[in-house]
Amino acid sequence: MYRFVKRILDVLIATMAMILLSPLFLLVILILLFTGEHEVFYLQERIGYLNRPFKIIKFATMVKNSPNIGTGSITLRNDPRVTKMGRILRKTKINELPQIFNVLAGTMSMVGPRPQMMVDFMKFPEHIRQVIYQSKPGITGIGSIVFRDEEKWISNYKGDYHEFYREHIAPYKGELEIWYRQHASIGVDLTLLFITFYVVVFPKSDVIFRVFQNLPKRTNSIETVT
Numbered sequence: 001m002y003r004f005v006k007r008i009l010d011v012l013i014a015t016m017a018m019i020l021l022s023p024l025f026l027l028v029i030l031i032l033l034f035t036g037e038h039e040v041f042y043l044q045e046r047i048g049y050l051n052r053p054f055k056i057i058k059f060a061t062m063v064k065n066s067p068n069i070g071t072g073s074i075t076l077r078n079d080p081r082v083t084k085m086g087r088i089l090r091k092t093k094i095n096e097l098p099q100i101f102n103v104l105a106g107t108m109s110m111v112g113p114r115p116q117m118m119v120d121f122m123k124f125p126e127h128i129r130q131v132i133y134q135s136k137p138g139i140t141g142i143g144s145i146v147f148r149d150e151e152k153w154i155s156n157y158k159g160d161y162h163e164f165y166r167e168h169i170a171p172y173k174g175e176l177e178i179w180y181r182q183h184a185s186i187g188v189d190l191t192l193l194f195i196t197f198y199v200v201v202f203p204k205s206d207v208i209f210r211v212f213q214n215l216p217k218r219t220n221s222i223e224t225v226t
Contacts, residue, residue, distance in 0.1 A: 005186055010110050013193075014103040021097060028059055028094060036083035037064055041098060046115035049136045051129070054107045056115055059095040061086025073117045074165060077155040093200055099139045111189040112138025113177040123166040128174030135181055140196040142180045142215070143173045145208050148199055175216040183212075 018025075032040045042060040044067070045053050066081040067073055075082070082090065089095035102108035108115070115137035121129065138144070147153070150169070157164045180188070191211060199205055209215060 002185065006109060006189065007106075009186070009189070010103050013110050014100045017097075017100050018104075021100075024094070025097070028089070031085055032060060035085050036060070039064070044117065046117060046137070047121045047133060048107055048115050049133055051133050053118075054102075054115070056108070057098045057101055059089050059098055061089050061095045067117070071161055073119050074154055074161050075151050076161070077151050079151070096139055103139065107136075109136040109138045110140065111192050112136050112141050113180065114138065114141060114144050120165070120170070123162075123170040124174045125171055128171070128178065131181065132174060132177050135177075135184065141177070141192060142208070142212075143176045145192065145195055145199060146176055146215075147173060148203065172216065172218065179214075179216055 029040050032038070037060060039060040042058045042062075043055045044058075046056045048054040061083060062075075062079075062081045063069075063083065069081065071079070086095070099108055103110055112135045113132050115133075116124075124132065147169070153169065154161050154164060195208055195211065198207060
């Protein structure tokens with residue numbers, strides 16, 4: 001029943017969002033056409049439901065072939081691969097909005113674990129890889145909210161960024177998504193949607209830990225760089 005109701009809500013919310021956000025979509029499309037790389041949408045293969053690959057769609061924010069240059073799948077604060085318009089879109093999370101099409105297509109949900117590139121998916125511990133995508137990946141979710149400033153966390157680390165992600169971020173992010181699977185409900189999903197909007201306006205808020213007081217705690221290794 002939960003999955004059935006969740007799918008209905010996904011379609012309703014995504015449809016309403018498309019209608020309400022259509023002026024913003026048009027504006028962003030026009031700006032991207034005439035700035036930066038002159039590309040509007042960016043499609044990339046991600047790991048999705050039941051560990052099956054799919055194409056995620058976002059507004060283009062980086063130079064072409066960015067996953068194969070610089071720090072690869074990891075994006076840093078002030079990353080030179082990000083275009084000027086891309087910085088605005090990423091900071092406001094507007095770059096994520098085209099994933100509404102993924103929701104309507106059924107490859108994503110409004111709320112769920114963030115879909116990872118294969119290279120980052122393999123950084124999760126094996127027991128997390130086995131279960132994390134038993135739920136459809138989401139535009140937002142518990143991991144997305146807690147790690148909304150992941151670029152800053154990684155940028156503050158003095159060492160190998162990929163090692164830091166594999167040894168510290170991926171395990172904690174995975175535990176958060178396991179928590180979500182254990183507590184998933186329509187009420188939790190709606191609460192996470194509301195908190196998502198709230199932290200976009202108040203990015204430094206720790207409201208997520210006050211609302212869900214039984215969340216896994218951050219490890220000391222992450223705390224030292226935040």
